[in-house]
Amino acid sequence: MGFTLEVDNYRALRKVRWSPSGVCAITGPNGAGKTTLLSTIEFLRHFLERGIQGAVEFSGGTASIKNQQAAFKERIQLMLGQGPCSWTVFAELKPPLLQISEQVWNGDETVAGQNPDSNWVFVQEHELTVTGDSVFSHAMSLLPAEQRERLKGLHGLASTFRLYQNLQFWSLRTTGSPATADLYLHSDGRNAFSLLRNWKAGRKEHEERWLFVRDGLRECFPELFEDLEFLAAGQTVTVQFFFRGLRQPIDAYSAPHGLLVALLHLCAIASAPDGGAVAIDEPENGLHPYAIRTLMELARARAAAKDVTILLATHSPVVLNTFNTEPERVYIMEPEHEVLPVALTEHSDPEWLAHFSLGDLYSDQTFGAQRRPPP
Known part of the structure; x- marks a missing residue:
């Protein structure tokens, strides 16, 4: 919706006049x-x-x-x-x-x-x-x-609604998550491990969220990730990861950064209720291009199935290239426009855009440019 x-x-x-739906990218200069x-x-x-x-x-x-x-x-x-x-x-x-x-x-x-x-x-x-x-x-x-x-x-x-930015990866690695009954991801991500445990052990509607995250990690890292299990110590919940080809699990402290990034983004997307909305600031940070593209596919499938609006602030050409067939869902923040954000298809002719990769156009500063001041 x-x-x-x-x-x-x-x-x-x-001045803002904006009506986003589905998965949308917001880009532009710093x-x-x-x-x-x-x-x-x-x-x-x-x-x-x-x-x-x-x-x-x-x-x-x-x-x-x-x-x-x-x-x-x-x-x-x-x-x-x-x-x-x-x-x-x-x-x-x-x-x-x-x-x-x-x-x-x-x-x-x-x-x-x-x-x-x-x-x-x-x-x-x-x-x-x-x-x-x-x-x-x-x-x-x-x-x-x-x-x-x-x-x-x-x-x-x-x-x-939640905006996810400044996620607390170091806290997750070193101390895990506080044991809570939470059913949504906090804005800083610190409750992720506790949240996943609650989803896995909860009603079917919440177990579905756990499966979305676990199976999503398998798709983002097909040669690495197999599964994870939860460990509890007092009022703290942490996890250990099972990787393909390794006999012993890996604790959260030693886990690859990109794996934790994807885990938190998948938790954020799964936290949004049907008909709701979620925003992630620069989701590409720390992820391989393959994982970025897979994450975007998962986000689009989730948005369509659950009527969720997913908003992504990004500078990534890889993310923008996933919008090549739907440039109307890319929005530009360019200060010279009176009303923001501007849909890319209003900024540039859609037929002309179809001849290019959006990530290349952004890298070349065709839109969303970081301009130098006049000398």
Whole structure:
């Protein structure tokens, strides 16, 4: 199904109008806002979970939350939509505070909202006072069951979205994962081993996730990986890997870096619920081209089977070449454009693109160029 994201004046983003679905690549020069684009939905998730103070802390504080090119009176606006439902957050910077208001729409009907000049909130026939918490969160407990059901997909999208970056490989190698009952991968990946154990031992719907990861590793590393098993010590879970041709297993500390990279990316993809979305920043790091291409095949199959949107911020020609037959799913962050991101098929003629490998065009700076300043 995908989703729609509109952003005005948030951090590095001046104006965003974006409707991704399936597996999509986001590329462009360093500093163009690729990671900020993906982190916008995480800001909304933190708002749902922790209130506005938690969301602002996640975004680096009020000093950096508003785009520097925005006029003083311009507001920050974030809109997340799925199907006929949408959730808009308005933010006005009044140092040292961020004044927030919200609107939740079900089709053409506003089912919840907040007066920007007060803490007064309405959720259909309910009136209440909210300080710092999300109106959307309150709406999901106060609205009639029929309304909640219609908004369930959008709320689930926002509350389960994860951006995976700065993964804690060293912690996994040296200390393993804390023993938890988690059923999704944390943003830093530290709970991966515990998560996999839970999936393997859990209900059939979760066991399927374990099999996706294990079988995916076999496909990414066909001459290396056979299986893994879990080891527990107190409140810690770690793993040992079984490799082809070796009589003894290899512990996590000694495992190849690329194997752990692929394991975490597969866990991230499998964590996304049906109809949800996940983002991975630079998934190519540490992987052989064969493993990258295989990972992309697995991601596309998963996206199609589970209606999951998978967003990949990348500089990799290998990743981009896997989009040669679907350049409309490549999006470019180029600061000179008024509205971002720009679909590659809007940037360049699709018939012309068909004659080239997208990775070669990116390497030659035909699109997403890192330009030198004029002398």
